[in-house]
Each structure stands twice: as C-alpha cells, then as structure tokens.
Amino acid sequence: MRLSDILFLGYTTLIRYPLRTIMLLIATSIGVMAVILLTAVGEGARDYITGEFRSLGTNLLIVSPGRNETSGGGVLDLAGLSPRPLTIEDAQSLFQIDNVRRIAPVVMGEAPAQYDGLERSAPIIGTTPEFLSIRQWEMESGSFLPGVSMRYSPPVCAIGKEIKSELFGDTTAVGEWIRIGDRRCRVAGVLAEEGRAIGIDVQKIVVIPVALGTALFNRDSLYRIIVDVRTTSRMDQTKQSILSIIKRRHQGKEDITVIKQDTVLQSFDNIFNVLTMALGSIASISLLVAGILIMNVMLVAVSQRQAEIGLLKAIxxxxxxxxxxxxxxxxxLSGSGAIMGLILGHSITQVLKVAFPDFNFLPPMWASYVSLIVALISGIIFGLLPARRAAKLDPVEALSGNK
Amino acid sequence: MIRLDKLSRKFQVGNQVVHALDEVDLEINTNDYVSIMGVSGSGKSTLLNILGLLDTPTSGDYILSGINTSKMDDDEMAGIRSAKIGFIFQSFHLIPRLTAFENIEMPMILSGISPNERSMKVDSALEKVGLTDRADHKPEQLSGGQRQRVAIARSIVMEPDVLLADEPTGNLDTTSGNEVVKLIEELNSAGLTLIVVTHDREMGERSNRLIELRDGKIINDQRKP
Known part of the structure; x- marks a missing residue:
C-alpha cells in the first residue's frame, strides 16, 4: 500500500466527519499553542532579566561584606562575631590594583525627601560619580554627583524623574535645596528614565555622595563595592587581589564576598531556562489530554466503521x-492540530509583542519542535490501541456488524 | 479447483457446541456455477465464509487451487483473498465516503498497484458493469442495482479465480436483481468460478449445480444435465 494512498484515505475520513475533526484539531492546537505561549513568556522573562544584568556590564566585580551572601554570618555569627564593616577606605584601597578602572562604593537605605512642604519616602543610594557610567545611566538635566574624594560629602544629590515631578511638579528642580532625612542638599541634576537596574526604579531614587549616605544612615559599612575592571580576561586575578587586600586590611580575616557579574548572569540564565522548560512541560499536559481525546474518538471510529474494516479484510x-x-x-489529526497550534501560538505571540512592547515574547525554537513532536508521538501512541483493535477484528463479525 | 475434506466448523454458544459445518466433503470445478441453498442456520453462510478464507475450519482441510489453506496465517489468507477471491455481499459494502471509482480501486490500493494501472483497470471494470458515467458518484447517489454493480466491478478488478456472492439480489428489486444475476452469469461464462449463496429457489435453479445444506451437512447435490 502506497503512502500517498494511506494519506488520501485518512484525508477522506477527516473530511467525512468534519465536526469530529474540528473538535480534535482545536483540542490539539490549544495544547501546542499553550506550549508556545508559556515558553514565550518564560523565555521573554529570561531575556528581560539577563538583559538587565548585561546592561550592568559583564566586566564588573561586586564586593559585599560577609563571607557568603546566602549563608548570612555563618560561623562568625555562631562565634558571636559579626563581619568587619566594609568601609569607604576599603573601597579606596582597591585602586592600587592595576586592572581596576573604576570603583563605585554603594550604601542604600530609605529616607523621606522633602521640598516646600511636600514629602515622600524614597530609596536613597549613596555612591560616587563613577556609578553613573558603570550603570550606564544618563542625566536628563543638570549633572550627577561632583567628582570629589569619596570621603568628602558635599550636600548635593541627583533625583529620579518621578521624585522630581512629585516634589517640584513642572518647575525646575536643578539648583533647589531639598531635605533628605535630617540633611539638606542641592539638586544637581535629574536622572533620565531610560536607565534600567535590578530592583531599583531609576525614576524613584535619590542619589547622594557615599560619605553623606553613611552619615545619613549612621552606618559604617558599605552595602556593596562595584569594581569595574579594565581587562575582563584578568577578572579572576583581580578578584584574588581584592580578597587579599581587604583581608590584609581586616586583620587577616577573609570576611567579604566577591562575585563576578557573569556568575550572577549565568545562574539567572539557568534558573530561567529551567522555568521555561517547566512551563513548557505543564503546557504539554494539555497535549496529553488532547491525545487521550484522539484515542477516544478513534475507538468510536473503529466501532462505527466495523463493516468497512470487515470489507477491507475481505478484499x-x-x-x-x-x-x-x-x-x-x-x-x-494530531499533526494538523499541532500545525494549527503553531500558527496560532506564533500569531498570538506577535499580537502580544505589539500589545506589550516592553516585554519581549520569545517563543524558543525548541518549543515549536518539541510540541510538534510530542503531538505526533501522542497521535501515534494513542492511535495505536484503536488501530490494533481494528486490525484484530474478526472479518465475519465485522462484516455482519452494524454499518 | 476447490476441495473440502471432512471440513467442520464448530461454534461455542453458551455451553453448547453448534456444528455449523459437520464433516463436509465437497469438490467444485473451475468455471463451475454453484448455488448453495438452505434455511438459516443450515451453515451456508459459514461455508461461504470458509470458502472465502474469512473464517477458518475447526477441523478438516480446504484445498484451493492445490494449496492447503488450513495452516495459513492471517496475512497469507489476506494475500489469497486479494489475488484469487472476489466477494459480493447482500448489502453491497461500499465505502460511503469514496466514489464508485475509488471503491473499485480499493483492492488494488491495498495490494500496492500503481495509480496508472489502477485507473486503466477501474475504467475497464466500470465498462463491464456499464457504469462508466457513474465513476465519480458516491454510493448514496447510486441506486441499489448500481451499487451492486459497483461492488461486482470491485470484486473482479483483481481478476480472481472465484467469485463468492452472498445473497447478491437480497436487497434488490426484481428488475435490478435480474440485471445483477445476468452480469455475474456473464462473468461465469467468461471463465470465472461462481458460487452463490441464496434463499431464492428460482435463482438457485439457474445454476449448473445446486447444493442444499441442512444442519451443517450436504443433503442434496444435484447437477443440471
């Protein structure tokens, strides 16, 4: 029997029972569509997050106090000791490393920002002018922090757009004095809104000099030191240098953690890949349901077409x-449903891209292949039982059976 | 061409064993025209099914063209059905979603014959049964007599040795029944061995040899002189 004839005969049954065919096509296509859409969301999220990190640059080392971020104080806590604070002096000491290009110490906190009777709470970042270029932010108007020594704390700040409009409305902010906590500082500039950063909305923050920040929050430790290196190939070496310099400064205790931006990026990438696959697998369950539906319908078809099966055997x-x-x-059935689902899934993705331009819906290629293959395999597997039943029919009984 | 040797077919019905065929011995010659008659339950349908290799005997041998079919598996029997046996049924058994042409083509599709050859053979079969102008009609668009003629075209398209007809006129009015009978008798005259199962005594009498069954045994076997 020729393949073209088998396909033709299959086709005649599909058009003979249009309602049945359409229902099954819908069932399968929903399954495939779900796989495409969910993985598009997962992959889009991955792209978004890694994009955020990549925008920070892959040439960054991040120094934080404490031995290990995830285990908190660890042994030091048990011994009743807390890690030594990571100070501004520590940050300055890192300039002795050749490969270090820029350093941005960071303190973070929250404080009320006031102007002319208006007040709102804002996330405050204390840092140095280098922070702007390291994070690739831009100014909308005015200037960022002045380039003075880290230890000097001139009363200036740069504010996010939303803070600006809430405190000043349409009037000019640059040059005005605002109160942050118990300090007064002059607005040097307003940040442009394009800047992206993990966990921080650039539009809502206030940036002040790092020394002013430690004083404002009455804290002696920095939250982070961001180190921008010249040559990324010497990243590991630089990391070792940082560790040994700080260790020397901390009386021989290695109580800081240095991570590469790359490592963070990599682990997020992995997490989101797993997430996307999990979403895809969940969606595949609906493919399985469609497969079972196909099996049911095929079983009905076998008993409906008993006489025909008997005849085919007779001839x-x-x-x-x-x-x-x-x-x-x-x-x-499953194959054409899958193709329909692929078309639907990808078209809806395009529509979503237009509707939500900020989020990048990226249906991964593998999702299309996998869902198509899973649909075909479920067609085969769930088609086998009814087919075997048909093949095993006794021709005499089948011929005399209901037509 | 056909020889049955002490052939029996038993069915288990509940806890009773029914002898549908009971040690039947029978020989049918090539190009013979045989009618098989009997009341229902006499075993005539079972005999036809066994002759058509749709059913297998419980014991005894069935030798077709010198080949003993008793030990064949499903696929071998399917092969013999395809090559040597043509079937005609009371209810025609056409596939409703296929055209007359496609229905006739079906046995050749199953045996993998090329579309060109198929098309030629279907055309000549349609011509033989006088339905060339109905090639593209679906069964539902054809009358009963026309349907049975399509079925006959299908049964001869593989050029079988034996034509088995199970009540071929049972669902037809007298006029179209007569046409169908004439058609299969013509095929018999052209060399085909014809075996007809029928209730209809008048039709039975037309054959060269009339076999009567009762309770699975041949009770009468008479030849026209």
Missing amino acids: GAKNKQINNLFVVEAIM
Missing part, C-alpha cells in the same frame, strides 16, 4: 494495513 487487507490506516488517521 485482501492485511492486519498491518488496517492498523496503519488508523494510526495514520490519528497522526493526521
């Missing part, structure tokens, strides 16, 4: 041929 069909006819019919 010389081998059991294997009957089996193939039914399996191919199931595959045609």
Whole structure:
C-alpha cells in the first residue's frame, strides 16, 4: 500500500466527519499553542532579566561584606562575631590594583525627601560619580554627583524623574535645596528614565555622595563595592587581589564576598531556562489530554466503521494495513492540530509583542519542535490501541456488524 | 479447483457446541456455477465464509487451487483473498465516503498497484458493469442495482479465480436483481468460478449445480444435465 494512498484515505475520513475533526484539531492546537505561549513568556522573562544584568556590564566585580551572601554570618555569627564593616577606605584601597578602572562604593537605605512642604519616602543610594557610567545611566538635566574624594560629602544629590515631578511638579528642580532625612542638599541634576537596574526604579531614587549616605544612615559599612575592571580576561586575578587586600586590611580575616557579574548572569540564565522548560512541560499536559481525546474518538471510529474494516479484510487487507490506516488517521489529526497550534501560538505571540512592547515574547525554537513532536508521538501512541483493535477484528463479525 | 475434506466448523454458544459445518466433503470445478441453498442456520453462510478464507475450519482441510489453506496465517489468507477471491455481499459494502471509482480501486490500493494501472483497470471494470458515467458518484447517489454493480466491478478488478456472492439480489428489486444475476452469469461464462449463496429457489435453479445444506451437512447435490 502506497503512502500517498494511506494519506488520501485518512484525508477522506477527516473530511467525512468534519465536526469530529474540528473538535480534535482545536483540542490539539490549544495544547501546542499553550506550549508556545508559556515558553514565550518564560523565555521573554529570561531575556528581560539577563538583559538587565548585561546592561550592568559583564566586566564588573561586586564586593559585599560577609563571607557568603546566602549563608548570612555563618560561623562568625555562631562565634558571636559579626563581619568587619566594609568601609569607604576599603573601597579606596582597591585602586592600587592595576586592572581596576573604576570603583563605585554603594550604601542604600530609605529616607523621606522633602521640598516646600511636600514629602515622600524614597530609596536613597549613596555612591560616587563613577556609578553613573558603570550603570550606564544618563542625566536628563543638570549633572550627577561632583567628582570629589569619596570621603568628602558635599550636600548635593541627583533625583529620579518621578521624585522630581512629585516634589517640584513642572518647575525646575536643578539648583533647589531639598531635605533628605535630617540633611539638606542641592539638586544637581535629574536622572533620565531610560536607565534600567535590578530592583531599583531609576525614576524613584535619590542619589547622594557615599560619605553623606553613611552619615545619613549612621552606618559604617558599605552595602556593596562595584569594581569595574579594565581587562575582563584578568577578572579572576583581580578578584584574588581584592580578597587579599581587604583581608590584609581586616586583620587577616577573609570576611567579604566577591562575585563576578557573569556568575550572577549565568545562574539567572539557568534558573530561567529551567522555568521555561517547566512551563513548557505543564503546557504539554494539555497535549496529553488532547491525545487521550484522539484515542477516544478513534475507538468510536473503529466501532462505527466495523463493516468497512470487515470489507477491507475481505478484499485482501492485511492486519498491518488496517492498523496503519488508523494510526495514520490519528497522526493526521494530531499533526494538523499541532500545525494549527503553531500558527496560532506564533500569531498570538506577535499580537502580544505589539500589545506589550516592553516585554519581549520569545517563543524558543525548541518549543515549536518539541510540541510538534510530542503531538505526533501522542497521535501515534494513542492511535495505536484503536488501530490494533481494528486490525484484530474478526472479518465475519465485522462484516455482519452494524454499518 | 476447490476441495473440502471432512471440513467442520464448530461454534461455542453458551455451553453448547453448534456444528455449523459437520464433516463436509465437497469438490467444485473451475468455471463451475454453484448455488448453495438452505434455511438459516443450515451453515451456508459459514461455508461461504470458509470458502472465502474469512473464517477458518475447526477441523478438516480446504484445498484451493492445490494449496492447503488450513495452516495459513492471517496475512497469507489476506494475500489469497486479494489475488484469487472476489466477494459480493447482500448489502453491497461500499465505502460511503469514496466514489464508485475509488471503491473499485480499493483492492488494488491495498495490494500496492500503481495509480496508472489502477485507473486503466477501474475504467475497464466500470465498462463491464456499464457504469462508466457513474465513476465519480458516491454510493448514496447510486441506486441499489448500481451499487451492486459497483461492488461486482470491485470484486473482479483483481481478476480472481472465484467469485463468492452472498445473497447478491437480497436487497434488490426484481428488475435490478435480474440485471445483477445476468452480469455475474456473464462473468461465469467468461471463465470465472461462481458460487452463490441464496434463499431464492428460482435463482438457485439457474445454476449448473445446486447444493442444499441442512444442519451443517450436504443433503442434496444435484447437477443440471
């Protein structure tokens, strides 16, 4: 029996029972569509997050106090000791490393910002002018922090756009004095809104000199030191240098953690890949349901078409041929449903891209292949049982059976 | 061409064993025209099914063209059905979603014959049954007599040795029944061995040899002189 004939016969059954065919096509296509859309969301989220990190640059080392971020104080806590503070002097000491290009110490906190009777709470970042270029932020108007020594704390600040409009409305902010906590400082500039940063909305923050920050929050430790290196190939070496310099400064205790931006990026990438796959697998369950539906319908088809099966046997069909006819019919159903689902899934993705331009919906290629293959395999597997039943029918009984 | 040797077919019905065929011995010659008659339950359908290799005997041998079919598996029997046996049924058994042409083509599709050859053979079969102008009609668009003629075209398209007809006129009015009978008798005259199962005594009498069954045994076997 020729493949083209098998396909033709399958096709005649599909158009013979249009309602049945359409229902099954819908069931399968919803499954495939779900896989495409969910993985598009997962992959889009991955792209978004890694994009955020990449925008920070892959040539960054991040120094934080404490031995290990995730285990908190660890042994030091048990011994009743807390890690030594990471100070501004520590940050300055890192300039002795050749490969270090820029350093941005960071303190963070929250404080009320006031102007002319208006007040709102704002996240405050204390840092140095280098922070602007390291994070690739831009100014909308005015200037960022003045380039003075880290230890000097001139009363200036740069504010986010939203803070600006809430405190000043449409009037000019640059040059005005605002109160932050118990300090007064002059607004040097307003940040442009394009800047992206993890966990921080650039539009809502206030940036002040790092020394002013430690004084404002009455804290002796920095939150982070961001180190921008010249040559990324010497990253590991630089990391070792940082560790040994700080260790020397901390009386021989290695109580800081240095991580590469790359490492963070990599782990987020992995997490989101797993997430996308998990979403895809969940969606695949609906494919399985569609497969079971196909099996049901094919079982009904076998009993409906008993007489035909008997006839085919009488005119010389081998059991294997009957089996193939039914399996191919199931595959045609699941396959065309899958193709429909692919078209639907990708079209809806395009629509979503237009509707939500900020989020990048990226249906991964593998999702299309995998869902197509899973649909075809479920067609085969769930088509097999009905097909075997058809093939095993006794020709005499089948011929005399209901037509 | 056909020889049955002490052939029996038993069915288990509940806890009773029914002898549908009971040690039947029978020989049918090539190009013979045989009618098989009997009341229902006499075993005539079972005999036809066994002759058509749709059913297998419980014991005894069935030798077709010198080949003993008793030990064949499903696929071998399917092969013989395809090559040597043509079937005609009371209810026609056409596939409703296929055209007359495609229905006739079906046995050749199953045996993998090329589309060109198929098309030629279907055309000549349609011509033989006088339905060339109905090639593209679906069964539902054809009358009963036309349907049975399509079925006959299908049964001869593989050029079988034996034509087995199970009540071929049972669902037809007298006029179209007569047409169908004439058609299959013509095929018999052209060399085909014809075996007809029928209730209809008048039709039975037309054959060269009339076999009567009762309770699975041949009770009468008469030849026209």
